[in-house]
Amino acid sequence: MNKVLDIPRVNAKNMTDKEFFYGHKACAGCGGSIAVRLALKVLGERTYTALPAGCMSAVGFIFPQMAFNSNAIITTFPGAASMASGIAMGAKALGQKDFKTVVFAGDGGTADIGFQALSGMIDRNDDVLYICYDNEAYMNTGIQKSGLTPYGTQTTTTPAGKNLPGTLTHKKNLFEIIAAHDIAYAATASIGYPQDYLNKVNKAKHTKGASFIHVYASCPTGWGTPTETSVEIAKDAVDCGLIFLAEYEDGEFKLNRNPKEFASIPDYLKKQARFKHLSDQDIEIITEHRDKKWSRMRKHWL
Amino acid sequence: MNRPKNKEYKFPTHIDDYPTGPQYKAGFLPETNAGWRKVRPVVDHEACVFCLRCYLVCPDGTIFKEDGKIKIDLDYCKGCGVCAHECPKDAISMVKE
Ligand SMILES: Cc1ncc(C[n+]2csc(CCOP(=O)(O)OP(=O)(O)O)c2C)c(N)n1
Ligand code: SF4
Ligand SMILES: [Mg+2]
Numbered sequence: 001m002n003k004v005l006d007i008p009r010v011n012a013k014n015m016t017d018k019e020f021f022y023g024h025k026a027c028a029g030c031g032g033s034i035a036v037r038l039a040l041k042v043l044g045e046r047t048y049t050a051l052p053a054g055c056m057s058a059v060g061f062i063f064p065q066m067a068f069n070s071n072a073i074i075t076t077f078p079g080a081a082s083m084a085s086g087i088a089m090g091a092k093a094l095g096q097k098d099f100k101t102v103v104f105a106g107d108g109g110t111a112d113i114g115f116q117a118l119s120g121m122i123d124r125n126d127d128v129l130y131i132c133y134d135n136e137a138y139m140n141t142g143i144q145k146s147g148l149t150p151y152g153t154q155t156t157t158t159p160a161g162k163n164l165p166g167t168l169t170h171k172k173n174l175f176e177i178i179a180a181h182d183i184a185y186a187a188t189a190s191i192g193y194p195q196d197y198l199n200k201v202n203k204a205k206h207t208k209g210a211s212f213i214h215v216y217a218s219c220p221t222g223w224g225t226p227t228e229t230s231v232e233i234a235k236d237a238v239d240c241g242l243i244f245l246a247e248y249e250d251g252e253f254k255l256n257r258n259p260k261e262f263a264s265i266p267d268y269l270k271k272q273a274r275f276k277h278l279s280d281q282d283i284e285i286i287t288e289h290r291d292k293k294w295s296r297m298r299k300h301w302l
Numbered sequence: 303m304n305r306p307k308n309k310e311y312k313f314p315t316h317i318d319d320y321p322t323g324p325q326y327k328a329g330f331l332p333e334t335n336a337g338w339r340k341v342r343p344v345v346d347h348e349a350c351v352f353c354l355r356c357y358l359v360c361p362d363g364t365i366f367k368e369d370g371k372i373k374i375d376l377d378y379c380k381g382c383g384v385c386a387h388e389c390p391k392d393a394i395s396m397v398k399e
Contacts, residue, residue: 012354017304019363022378023331026361028338029382033361061325064311069329194358220382228383228396231359 010202011195015041024067025059029227031218031234032056034191035133036104039213042201043129045070046099048087052080052114054106055140055219056133078113080105081121084128092127100205103130107148108138110214111174118212122181125209129201132174132212135219143222147172150242151289152282153274160277170289175214179248184209186248190216192235196245196256216243224273233271239263241290246301253301265290304366308334308377335362339381341396343374349393356385356394 020040026033036056040047049072051057057074060067075083080103088101105114110132121128137155138144144157145167152160153167160166178186185207189197197215204211216237218230225233237243241262247254265287269275278286306329314320350372357365357372364375365385374385386394 012358017366019305022305022329022363023308023335024362025335028361028380029384030361034359037361037363038358064321064326064330065332066326066328066330069306071328073325191359226383228387230361230382230384231388 007202007206010042010198015198016044018045018069020045020047020069021060021067022069023065025062025065026055027219027221027227029218029220029230030055030059031191031216031220031230032104032106032133032135033059034194034231035131035197035215035217038191038194038198039102039104039131039201040068040070042198043100043102043205047071048084048091048099048101049073050075050080050084050087050101050103052103052105052109053077053140054109054138055135056104056106058140077109079117080109080114081117081128081130084130085121085124085126088127101128103128105130105132106139106146107132107134107136108144108146110134111147111172118178119181122178122183122210122212125184127209129204129207129211129213131201132214133217134174134214135217135222136171137219137222139219139222148174151286152269152278154277155274165278165282166274175246175248178212178214179253182251183212183248185211186213188214188216188244188246190234190238190243190245191218192216192231192233192238193245194231200247222274224276225271229271233268236263236268236271240265240268241294242268242286244294244297246297253297255297255301258298258302262290305363305375305378306331308332334377335380336377339376339379339399341381341383342376342399343379343381343383343385343394344397345372345374346393346395347371349391350389351391351393353390355388355390359384359388 021037145155154160158167187200245256311332364379
């Protein structure tokens with residue numbers, strides 16, 4: 001395993017000027033497109049990209065438009081990881097060197113429908129970086145609840161009303177589930193902390209075998225937020241502790257950011273139309289869940 | 303070329319001209335996104351300190367560096383305003399088209 005210190009850092013000053021995700025049709029201010037664009041700039045030209053059905057594929061392959069400026073392909077919804085495994089193996093069989101295979105899949109495509117293929121990919125330790133951009137619902141088909149939609153979110157399949165506060169379940173512990181495979185490298189990130197995200201993609205790029213990044217990526221259309229606040233809201237989520245920044249490496253968890261005090265949860269929630277119906281009691285449930293999670297993480301990951 | 307440019311798409315006239323799959327050439331852009339925009343970013347180069355925050359966070363990658371200054375490809379900028387909102391020096395303002 002490469003130590004971070006040995007890998008030259010990639011930042012806004014020294015990254016390639018080339019754009020590999022350009023002219024796409026994502027909504028203005030789409031956080032998912034920031035995640036895809038930045039990762040591809042770190043990975044460079046010699047990259048094979050596989051994307052299952054979801055917004056990032058829908059906005060990039062509108063025939064004859066090809067917003068990916070390097071090799072990219074759409075896969076079946078549940079099969080992105082298998083397709084990527086095949087690409088990585090095929091390129092290796094052809095004797096190709098110095099290339100990376102990457103998947104960009106949504107939260108639905110990862111935590112729900114694509115999970116079996118992803119689990120197999122990690123089990124075989126195929127040389128693929130799998131990036132899940134998490135916008136907390138099935139956005140491309142009109143905002144349905146996924147396994148990563150948090151408690152209290154209003155979606156079209158979990159409407160909020162007199163009797164229910166929207167989504168009733170909490171987010172799956174996706175990062176821990178991936179780590180439980182004993183994967184070589186896994187991390188969580190947020191587009192609200194872009195340099196941290198670049199560092200993690202860079203680390204994964206230099207990891208041989210399967211690696212995984214779960215990146216929090218805002219969706220102004222599905223969240224009901226102004227387009228210009230996409231990066232800010234993804235930072236707020238981390239600052240209030242609902243999203244955490246961590247890594248799993250050499251069998252150990254590491255909490256990258258452990259603030260003394262959290263920013264306000266209600267301030268984060270009230271900026272978004274998907275949460276504006278929440279009662280004080282619902283916010284209490286969300287806060288309690290956060291605190292439980294953090295006491296677990298602090299006990300075991302520090 | 304660092305960023306693809308708008309190219310004309312010639313509609314097939316014969317069955318042989320049709321591609322065999324739903325893929326096309328990498329970076330082929332038959333249209334621009336400029337029509338989506340209601341407001342346009344304008345950079346005050348005096349105030350800009352070239353920190354590149356806007357370049358980093360642009361969802362469309364339309365901000366680029368040229369001669370030590372930031373420039374914007376208005377063919378593909380959608381006017382989301384993330385650059386102006388994130389600029390620590392308030393050097394970018396969004397003006398009505
Ligand atoms: C087998 C199958 N079922 C359903 C669909 C329809 N579908 C396309 S994209 C999508 C939502 C994807 O959600 P997510 O993975 O979270 O990505 P996002 O759109 O949010 O970026 C769905 C349900 C499909 N293409 N294939
Ligand atoms: S619906 Fe959301 S995730 Fe999809 S393109 Fe629009 S902003 Fe991006
Ligand atoms: Mg999604």
